[in-house]
Amino acid sequence: MKHTLSVLVEDEAGVLTRIAGLFARRGFNIESLAVGPAEQNGIARITMVVPGDDREIEQLTKQLYKLINVLKVQDITEVPCVERELMLMKVNATSSNRTEIIELAQIFRARVVDVGDDSLTLEVVGDPGKMVAIVQRLSRFGIREIARTGKVALVRESGVNTEYLKVQQARV
Template sequence: MKHTLSVLVENKPGVLTRVASLFARRGFNIDSLAVGTTEDPTISRMTIVVSADETALEQITKQLYKLINVLKVQDLDPGDMIDRELVLYKVSALPERRHEIIEIANVFRAKIVDVGRASLTIEATGTGDKLAAMEDLLRAYGIKELARTGKIALARGSRDA
């Protein structure tokens, strides 16, 4: 089962290495990891997606807490979180097919951010499901390159109201 962990860490050199190497050496698999500073510049948030059962998740959480630089670990409830990912797709697009691709991008509220002689680059944000659906459609035209940020997430506002 996939879990989205929101981990607050001190914004210090080497913290990412500590977290990533903990997952590796304890045999936990990271599906995605995104990191950036928070409203407090001394603190970073890591959003880590892992596949793990309950026992493994408990062990991951406890091991994370053992790292001195880790402040808080939250397993976000999928029904009560906002999660987003940003993807850039560079799609093969000869002039005669550009229109179709732009239409797909519009349907998904994605933006065309670069136009080349034989390609379009699309910027899309959304949940995993939405992006997967869009990717599936774009694949028919040929995806030349793809870059994704990994998921970021926050618990919904009602939680801390």
């Protein structure tokens, strides 16, 4: 199972290196990593997607807390969250299929950010499922390049689980 960890750390040189070293020593892979300033000066938030079972993630959390600059570790996998990712995708686009690609992009609320003679570059923002879906839809045109930021997430203060609501609406 993939777990999403939200880690608050002191924003100092070498913190990310120590965390990555811990993961490497334990044989864990980080599938997605996003780092940036948090709401407070001198604090950074690291959002990671890590494969592992509950016991492994619990051990990893304990090991993270042993690192000096780690302030808080939260497994937000099962917690209602707002999750987003940014992806830039360059797609082959000829004059005959350009309109179709733009129409598909509009369905996913993607924006065209660059137009070349034989390509379009799209900006897509959304949850990770949306990223997979648009790549599947546009792969038949030929995808030249993809750059993704990795997932960022914050716990929903409302406590509303939108994934649960989507399942319920699909049943109706």
